[in-house]
Amino acid sequence: MxxxxxxxxxxxxxxxxxxxxxxxxxxxxxxxxxxxxxxxxxxxxxxxxxxxxxxxxxxxxxxxxxxxxxxxxxYRSRRAGWEMLVKFLAVGFPRAVRAEWRLFWLCSAMFWVPFGAMMASAWLDIDWIRATLGPEGMQSMESMYGGDQKQQISHLRERFGSNFMMFGHYIQNNVGIDFQIFAGGIVACLGTIFFLVFNGIYIGAAAGYVHYACNPESFWTFVAGHSSYELLGMVVAGMAGMRLGLGVLNPGRFPRGRAIAEAAKRSLPLICGAGLMTAFAAVVEGFWSARDFPAEVKYAVGIAGWVLHLVYFLAMGRGAGAA
Amino acid sequence: MEEVAGRIDTLQAIELAEGVEVRLRIAGPLLRGMALGIDVAIQLAGLMVAGFVLGLAGIAMGSLVTAGMMSLVWFFTWWWYPVFFEAGRWGATPGKKMLGLRVVQTSGAPVTFGQSMLRNFLRFADGLPCFGGLIVGIPTMGFGLATCLATRRFQRLGDLAAGTVVIYDKLQPEPSVPAPPPMASARPAAALRPEEVRAVTAFRERAGLWSEDRRAEIADHAHELTGATGQPGVSRMMAIAHWLQEKR
Structure with missing residues (x-):
C-alpha cells in the first residue's frame, strides 16, 4: 500500500x-x-x-x-467525591500514619526535645528564652497572657469578627507552614528538620516565658483545646517531609528520580491528612480556644482531643473489611 | 519508553497502553518561567481585586471579618490556584494555557489531583534559595531551574516527585524546507534503525531552513554514520537521505 x-x-x-x-x-x-x-x-x-x-x-x-x-x-482521571474523602479519613490516613510509625517518633522527638529544653530553661537559665523571643516576642507574649484579666486573650477577642479574622489567619499561616515543612523535606530532609526544630524551640520558649513572666493559666487554657490537632498535624507534616527526603537520601534499589516519585506517593496521604488536621485546629483555635469557659472545661476538652487522636491513629482502619 | 543515547532534541517518545508511541515535546525552563510570571501576575491581580472588594464589604460586615476572608483568599490563591487549574480540564494554569503548555504524567496521561498537589506544594522548595534570606524573601526559583537543567525532561523538584512533565499542548508541525536536491546518493555503511532513518530524512527535509554552518554543526553529531565532519559530512548525509528516500 x-x-x-x-x-x-x-x-x-x-x-x-x-x-x-x-x-x-x-x-x-x-x-x-x-x-x-x-x-x-x-x-x-x-x-x-x-x-x-x-x-x-x-x-x-x-x-x-x-x-x-x-x-x-x-484517560482523564475521575473526580474524587465525598465518598473518597470519608474513606481516606476513616481508613487511608490512620493506616498511612501507622505505617510510618518510626518517622512519627523521629519527628515527635525533633519537636518535643527542643520544646522541653526551652521550657526547662525558664527555671534554669532564662537567657536562652530571652535570646529566642527577643524584646518584641516577649512583649507580645505579655500582652496576650499577662496577669491582668484585661490583657487576656479572651478579652482581646471581644470585637465583632475577631474570631473569624484569627481563623483565617491560622488557616493561612499554620496550614501554609505544614506545606512548607513538607516541601522542605525534598532538600534532603533539611527543610523539614529545620522547621520542626525551629517550632519546637520557639513554642517551647513561648511556653517557658509564660511561666516565667505571665499568667500560665491564661496560656494553657487557650492552647489546650487545639493543641492536639495542631501539634500532631505539624508532626504528621514532618513525617511527610522526612519520607520525601529519605527518598532522596536513601533511594534503595531504585534510581534516585524513581525513588523520589515513590516516596512522594507514600507521603501524599500524610500531607493531605496533616493539612486537614491543621485546618481543623484553626477552627478550634479561632472559635473555641479564646472563649471564656472555666479552666477545667478547657483542659478537659484539650485532653479529650489528645485521647481521640490516640484512639483514631491506633484503632481506625484496622481489619481486612475496612479497606 | 524509548531511550536513545545522546538524543539532541526534546521530543519524548512515550508508549501508550495501546502499544503505540506518541511524541510529546517537552517545554523548556524559559517558556515555563514566562508562564509562571503570567500566573504570578494573575494571582497578584486577583488578590488586589479581592482586597478592594473586601475592603468595600468591610464597611458593611466589619473590617475584622473581611480581614479573615482576605487571609483565606490569600491561602487559596497562593497554595491552591495552580492545583485546581492543573487538576481540572485544562491541565494547565492560565499562564501555561496562554503559552500553549500543559502538565501531564510522564506516561502522557492527564495529571491526577494528588500529583497536582505534590508538584505545586513543592514549588516552595523549588523557589529556594530566597532573595534576601535563605527561606524567607522573594523566591529565586534557583533549585527549580537547576534541577530543570540537570534532568533530561526539564523536570523541577516538584515534577520529579509527582512524576509529571510540562509539554507543548499542540505539537507545531515541523517546518519542511528541503535543501536543494543532492547530486549523489549513497548507501549507509550499516543498516539503520527506524529511528535513525527518520532522523536522517528529517535532516534532509528541514536542511533548507538552516545556514551552512548550522547544517555542519548538526551533521557533526552523526559523524559516525557519515565518517566525516564539516561540509563533507553534510553532503554525505544528504546522499544517504537521498538513497533512503528514493533508491530503496
Missing part, C-alpha cells in the same frame, strides 16, 4: 475521529460518541502502521496529534 492510498483509505475515519474528539472537548458530545474508544484504538493501530512503514511526516504527525487528544480524553 502506498502512503497516498493509505491516507485515502483511512482518511475518512480520521476526520470522523477528529469530529468526535472536538465535540467531546467542547463538552457537546455528538451522536456516535460511543464509538470513540474503538476509533481511538484504530487510530493507534494506524499510527503504529504508518510509523513502521515510515510514511511521510505529515501523516504521522496528524495521527500523533489525534492519538494524544484521544488519550487525554479517555
Amino acid at each position: 502506498s502512503p497516498g492510498s493509505f491516507e485515502e483509505r483511512r482518511g475518512a475515519e480520521w476526520v470522523e475521529l477528529d469530529r468526535l474528539l472536538s465535540s467531546v472537548e467542547a463538552r457537546r458530545p455528538e451522536p456516535g460518541v460511543e464509538d470513540l474508544p474503538r476509533r481511538f484504538r484504530e487510530a493507534c493501530a494506524d499510527l503504529a502502521l504508518a510509523r513502521h512503514r515510515m510514511y511521510s511526516g505529515h501523516v504521522i504527525e496528524r495521527l500523533n496529534a489525534l492519538v494524544i487528544r484521544g488519550y487525554k480524553l479517555l
Whole structure:
C-alpha cells in the first residue's frame, strides 16, 4: 500500500475521529460518541502502521496529534467525591500514619526535645528564652497572657469578627507552614528538620516565658483545646517531609528520580491528612480556644482531643473489611 | 519508553497502553518561567481585586471579618490556584494555557489531583534559595531551574516527585524546507534503525531552513554514520537521505 492510498483509505475515519474528539472537548458530545474508544484504538493501530512503514511526516504527525487528544480524553482521571474523602479519613490516613510509625517518633522527638529544653530553661537559665523571643516576642507574649484579666486573650477577642479574622489567619499561616515543612523535606530532609526544630524551640520558649513572666493559666487554657490537632498535624507534616527526603537520601534499589516519585506517593496521604488536621485546629483555635469557659472545661476538652487522636491513629482502619 | 543515547532534541517518545508511541515535546525552563510570571501576575491581580472588594464589604460586615476572608483568599490563591487549574480540564494554569503548555504524567496521561498537589506544594522548595534570606524573601526559583537543567525532561523538584512533565499542548508541525536536491546518493555503511532513518530524512527535509554552518554543526553529531565532519559530512548525509528516500 502506498502512503497516498493509505491516507485515502483511512482518511475518512480520521476526520470522523477528529469530529468526535472536538465535540467531546467542547463538552457537546455528538451522536456516535460511543464509538470513540474503538476509533481511538484504530487510530493507534494506524499510527503504529504508518510509523513502521515510515510514511511521510505529515501523516504521522496528524495521527500523533489525534492519538494524544484521544488519550487525554479517555484517560482523564475521575473526580474524587465525598465518598473518597470519608474513606481516606476513616481508613487511608490512620493506616498511612501507622505505617510510618518510626518517622512519627523521629519527628515527635525533633519537636518535643527542643520544646522541653526551652521550657526547662525558664527555671534554669532564662537567657536562652530571652535570646529566642527577643524584646518584641516577649512583649507580645505579655500582652496576650499577662496577669491582668484585661490583657487576656479572651478579652482581646471581644470585637465583632475577631474570631473569624484569627481563623483565617491560622488557616493561612499554620496550614501554609505544614506545606512548607513538607516541601522542605525534598532538600534532603533539611527543610523539614529545620522547621520542626525551629517550632519546637520557639513554642517551647513561648511556653517557658509564660511561666516565667505571665499568667500560665491564661496560656494553657487557650492552647489546650487545639493543641492536639495542631501539634500532631505539624508532626504528621514532618513525617511527610522526612519520607520525601529519605527518598532522596536513601533511594534503595531504585534510581534516585524513581525513588523520589515513590516516596512522594507514600507521603501524599500524610500531607493531605496533616493539612486537614491543621485546618481543623484553626477552627478550634479561632472559635473555641479564646472563649471564656472555666479552666477545667478547657483542659478537659484539650485532653479529650489528645485521647481521640490516640484512639483514631491506633484503632481506625484496622481489619481486612475496612479497606 | 524509548531511550536513545545522546538524543539532541526534546521530543519524548512515550508508549501508550495501546502499544503505540506518541511524541510529546517537552517545554523548556524559559517558556515555563514566562508562564509562571503570567500566573504570578494573575494571582497578584486577583488578590488586589479581592482586597478592594473586601475592603468595600468591610464597611458593611466589619473590617475584622473581611480581614479573615482576605487571609483565606490569600491561602487559596497562593497554595491552591495552580492545583485546581492543573487538576481540572485544562491541565494547565492560565499562564501555561496562554503559552500553549500543559502538565501531564510522564506516561502522557492527564495529571491526577494528588500529583497536582505534590508538584505545586513543592514549588516552595523549588523557589529556594530566597532573595534576601535563605527561606524567607522573594523566591529565586534557583533549585527549580537547576534541577530543570540537570534532568533530561526539564523536570523541577516538584515534577520529579509527582512524576509529571510540562509539554507543548499542540505539537507545531515541523517546518519542511528541503535543501536543494543532492547530486549523489549513497548507501549507509550499516543498516539503520527506524529511528535513525527518520532522523536522517528529517535532516534532509528541514536542511533548507538552516545556514551552512548550522547544517555542519548538526551533521557533526552523526559523524559516525557519515565518517566525516564539516561540509563533507553534510553532503554525505544528504546522499544517504537521498538513497533512503528514493533508491530503496
